[in-house]
Amino acid sequence: MELIQxxxxxxxxxxxxxxIDHRHPLVRETAARIAAGAVDSYAYAQAAYEFVRDEIPHSxxxxxxxxxxxxxxxxxxxxxxxxxxxxxxxxxxxAEDIPTAxxxxxxxxxxxxxxxxxxxxxxxxxxxxxxxxxxxxFSLEGERLAFMPEQKSNELDYPVLYAEPHPAVLRALTDATxxxxxxxxxxxxL
Numbered sequence: 001m002e003l004i005q006x007x008x009x010x011x012x013x014x015x016x017x018x019x020i021d022h023r024h025p026l027v028r029e030t031a032a033r034i035a036a037g038a039v040d041s042y043a044y045a046q047a048a049y050e051f052v053r054d055e056i057p058h059s060x061x062x063x064x065x066x067x068x069x070x071x072x073x074x075x076x077x078x079x080x081x082x083x084x085x086x087x088x089x090x091x092x093x094x095a096e097d098i099p100t101a102x103x104x105x106x107x108x109x110x111x112x113x114x115x116x117x118x119x120x121x122x123x124x125x126x127x128x129x130x131x132x133x134x135x136x137x138f139s140l141e142g143e144r145l146a147f148m149p150e151q152k153s154n155e156l157d158y159p160v161l162y163a164e165p166h167p168a169v170l171r172a173l174t175d176a177t178x179x180x181x182x183x184x185x186x187x188x189x190l
Contacts, residue, residue, distance in 0.1 A: 003115060003122045004159050005101070012163035013099040013117065019087050019165050022095040024072035031095035041098055042140075045116055048092040049125055049138040052085050058129040059084075059179055067182050069165075069173035081182070082128045082146075083112035083169055089127045090114050101161035105149055109186045110169060113145065115161050122161060158190055166190055 007013070016022045022031070034051055038044035056078050059066065064079040071091030074080040080088065086102055093100040099117035103124060104110050113126040118140055126136040126145040137144035149155030165173075168187040176182035 001157055001159055003101075003103070003124070003161050005122075005161050007163045010099055010117070013101050013161075014094050014097060015163060016091075016094065017164060019070055019170065020091045020094060021070055021072050022091040024091075026072045026075050027091045027095055030075055031092050034092065035096060041096065042118065044096055045093055045098055045118070046138040048096075049089060049127055052089040052092065052127040053129055053136065056080060056085055056088065056129075058082065058131075061129060061131055065178045065180065067173060067176040067179055069170065081112075081179070082126075083165070083173060085127045085129070086112040086114045087165065089125070101163065102165055103161050104158045104166065104169070104190055105145075105147065106154075106156045106158065106189055107147065107149070109183075109188050110166075110190060111147065112165075112169065 034047050035044050038047050059079045059081055066079055068074045068077050068080045068084045071088045074084045074088035090100040101115040103113055103115050115122040115124045123140045124143055125138055128146040134146045136146040149157055172185040
């Protein structure tokens with residue numbers, strides 16, 4: 001699948017905003033801690049990915065009813081659904097000047113992941129979190145995502161790479177009172 005930048009300006013995929021708040025002290029501190037053990041930007045990106053995937057539980061897996069959406073809140077509260085975890089990973093990567101996009105898949109509802117730019121190309125990564133039947137890995141050599149869409153089930157990959165969260169996803173996250181409410185309001189398509 002050919003991935004398409006929503007914004008042709010690569011600097012848009014390094015920007016900070018209210019959601020991907022990579023200038024926040026907690027994001028900077030976390031990025032610095034991860035960077036201290038990395039020999040290069042690739043090693044940093046993999047370590048940041050593994051940190052978000054493994055150290056921040058997916059709230060549906062852990063039973064946590066809280067809804068986070070801002071990257072710094074995900075890091076502070078140590079919980080989030082796929083979209084929130086993607087925001088946290090994007091912030092950590094952008095904090096170290098690694099272009100990062102948000103991207104989506106369609107299943108029963110919209111699933112969030114990221115794409116990172118290395119070697120002149122975009123590579124999708126899914127920090128959702130592993131569990132039995134899910135084995136996502138950081139890879140620039142072929143995708144190792146949590147889920148692969150099945151066309152016969154009307155599932156799909158959206159090819160657009162967003163510099164900011166999709167408005168429908170962000171609205172559902174910010175309006176949700178808890179995860180149960182969120183499941184009722186997350187978009188089923190973009």
